[in-house]
Amino acid sequence: xxxxxxxxxxxxxxxxxxAVLAPENTPLAGAAAILDAATGGALQxxxxxxxxxxxxxxxxxxxxxxxxxxxxxxxxxxxxxxxFGAEAIEVAGAQAYQTVKTSGADVLVLKLPATSAELAAAAxxxxxLAAYRFDRYRTTEKPEKKPSIKKVRxxxxxxxxxxxxxxxxxxxxxxxxxSRDLVSEPxxxxxxxxFARRVKGLTGLGLEVEILGEKEMxxxxxxxxxxxxxxxxxxxxxxxxxxxxxxxxxAQPIAFVGKGVCxxxxxxSLKPADGMEEMITDMGGAAAVTGAMYALAxxxxxxxxxGILGLVENMPDGNAQRPGDVVTTMSGxxxxxxxxxxxxxxxxxxxxxxxxxxxKPKFLIDxxxxxxxxxxxxxxxxxxxxxxxxxxxxxxxxxxxxxxxALWRMPMPPQYEHNIDSPVADMKNVGPRxxxxxxAALFIQRFVKxxxxxHLDIASTAWKPNSTVPTIPSGATGFGVRLxxxxxxxxxxx
Ligand code: BES
Ligand code: MN
Ligand code: ZN
Numbered sequence: 001x002x003x004x005x006x007x008x009x010x011x012x013x014x015x016x017x018x019a020v021l022a023p024e025n026t027p028l029a030g031a032a033a034i035l036d037a038a039t040g041g042a043l044q045x046x047x048x049x050x051x052x053x054x055x056x057x058x059x060x061x062x063x064x065x066x067x068x069x070x071x072x073x074x075x076x077x078x079x080x081x082x083x084f085g086a087e088a089i090e091v092a093g094a095q096a097y098q099t100v101k102t103s104g105a106d107v108l109v110l111k112l113p114a115t116s117a118e119l120a121a122a123a124x125x126x127x128x129l130a131a132y133r134f135d136r137y138r139t140t141e142k143p144e145k146k147p148s149i150k151k152v153r154x155x156x157x158x159x160x161x162x163x164x165x166x167x168x169x170x171x172x173x174x175x176x177x178x179s180r181d182l183v184s185e186p187x188x189x190x191x192x193x194x195f196a197r198r199v200k201g202l203t204g205l206g207l208e209v210e211i212l213g214e215k216e217m218x219x220x221x222x223x224x225x226x227x228x229x230x231x232x233x234x235x236x237x238x239x240x241x242x243x244x245x246x247x248x249x250x251a252q253p254i255a256f257v258g259k260g261v262c263x264x265x266x267x268x269s270l271k272p273a274d275g276m277e278e279m280i281t282d283m284g285g286a287a288a289v290t291g292a293m294y295a296l297a298x299x300x301x302x303x304x305x306x307g308i309l310g311l312v313e314n315m316p317d318g319n320a321q322r323p324g325d326v327v328t329t330m331s332g333x334x335x336x337x338x339x340x341x342x343x344x345x346x347x348x349x350x351x352x353x354x355x356x357x358x359x360k361p362k363f364l365i366d367x368x369x370x371x372x373x374x375x376x377x378x379x380x381x382x383x384x385x386x387x388x389x390x391x392x393x394x395x396x397x398x399x400x401x402x403x404x405x406a407l408w409r410m411p412m413p414p415q416y417e418h419n420i421d422s423p424v425a426d427m428k429n430v431g432p433r434x435x436x437x438x439x440a441a442l443f444i445q446r447f448v449k450x451x452x453x454x455h456l457d458i459a460s461t462a463w464k465p466n467s468t469v470p471t472i473p474s475g476a477t478g479f480g481v482r483l484x485x486x487x488x489x490x491x492x493x494x
Contacts, residue, residue: 001149001150003154005166006153006159007159008157012107012153014069016069016071016105016108016109017108017109019075019100020073020075021089022047022054022077023054023078023079024077024079024080028044029113032075032113035111039065042065042073043075047060054079059074059075059076059077060077062074071105072100072105076092077095086119087402089122091126093130094126097127100148104148106149106151107150107151108127108149108151110155112156124154124162125170125173129472130470133473134180171295172482175485176291176482179291183284183477187262190262192234192235192237192260192262192313193237195262195286196311199309202290206243208243208244211238212240213235213237214235214236217238220350221328223329224330225312228267228340228347230319230320232312232315234313236312237311238311238351239308239311241307242305243293243303243307245303249304252361253303255308256293257351257352257366258286258289258290259282259283259366259368259369259370261283261343261344262283262311263314264279264314265314267314267340271341281462281463283311285344285366285462286311287462287478288367288458288480288484295481295484303494310350322337322340323339324337330349330354333446335426335429336422336423336425345429345440348366349446352364352444352447363454365455365456365484366453366455369459372459373436377437378408382406383405383460383461383480384410385408385410386412386438386454386457387453387454387455389452389453391452393454396454403482403486404471405461410441411438412445416438420439440457462477462479463476
């Protein structure tokens with residue numbers, strides 16, 4: 001699909017769909033008003049004759065009036081007038097695309113109410129995110145099920161300025177899409193070494209990538225991470241991604257750490273068969289970190305950032321870790337493994353320790369599809385935020401509001417610490433069922449030194465089987481990429 005910005009009044013064509021934005025309960029304005037006037041009030045008549053109010057998410061699909069060079073005209077509700085901000089325009093662009101994507105139309109012409117370059121870029125960004133599909137493994141899809149839109153044309157006053165404004169957002173869209181692809185890939189294709197290879201492939205963006213194998217990790221004493229991967233025939237990997245965009249390449253970096261369990265069977269504490277296939281997404285944290293690093297590099301962010309990915313596969317096997325095993329983490333602390341299905345925290349324990357030891361970051365944020373309990377707590381649209389630092393937590397919450405990646409802060413009550421006491425080791429890897437996301441966060445906190453730290457439990461949000469959000473097609477969401485990009489852009493760049 002091609003996206004282009006053109007000066008107003010471009011050719012549309014017999015199979016084109018023209019989309020105009022309509023604010024809620026407000027007379028048509030801008031391009032919509034012009035089109036309405038040119039068609040003798042056809043748009044307004046369609047609105048007056050039905051229930052379309054212009055509310056967000058509403059669309060009204062009408063046959064193009066006789067003197068319009070297109071097959072259809074789509075009115076896209078964009079919410080209360082006066083709120084034609086980038087976010088509303090982005091969603092409206094996505095909504096317009098979703099409405100026509102398999103309609104048979106080949107060109108979507110977007111006529112925006114305001115023609116600023118930034119808003120046009122935001123609309124195009126929405127279209128890119130909405131058009132995401134993971135269709136690599138479909139060989140027999142019926143033609144009528146395939147998207148028909150080949151070209152999206154946005155009418156703007158200054159196509160050059162819009163193209164330029166879109167460049168930054170296109171990089172971010174690429175990053176989100178890269179992250180979504182990683183999450184979508186099945187585990188027979190995307191195992192730790194393959195994940196590492198794909199990350200290596202990003203050096204072209206200016207990222208530095210190192211991969212540590214099991215031998216190196218053993219030397220470092222990463223007994224917790226290695227214990228998780230022990231039952232897999234695939235070798236565990238630790239990926240270290242660096243972006244040096246600050247003036248001083250040695251300036252203290254910020255750091256992201258991702259859980260990259262390429263498949264989580266639960267190990268010897270085997271998961272039930274029903275729904276286990278969704279555990280191909282258990283590397284969603286690592287995918288988000290990869291996407292965030294991609295985004296920073298793509299826009300040459302003026303910051304030094306490190307991304308660490310703990311890449312393993314959690315399998316049952318004759319050599320797999322057993323319940324009752326005691327492992328020694330890189331920090332020296334020992335863990336009694338009560339449940340081999342609570343593996344993410346074991347991977348993070350060593351990856352987080354390594355990150356602090358080597359990089360002494362300004363702050364560290366880990367992302368992980370860590371607990372089913374966070375889905376129970378927050379539902380499928382909101383990620384859990386845990387932090388030892390109010391300032392970092394507040395910055396994340398602010399970035400969450402503007403990026404669309406929703407977060408809710410969760411407590412870390414010290415009185416729950418005893419839940420992970422072990423009779424034989426420094427701690428055990430699970431507590432009681434209730435408050436499971438909290439005990440998981442408390443566990444991870446034990447591997448944080450005095451670094452400002454936040455933990456994002458994204459088991460709720462990394463994968464949306466039935467999405468109703470126009471910018472997020474069902475499946476991998478790319479949650480976290482926009483959030484971290486925003487956080488850096490708003491608060492941590494030079
Ligand atoms: N990867 C899962 C968490 C998960 C659940 C992610 C659903 C995405 C969707 C994690 O490794 C896990 O198995 N957690 C256990 C922890 C329990 C054994 C303490 C859980 O949530 O049941
Ligand atoms: Mn698990
Ligand atoms: Zn897991």
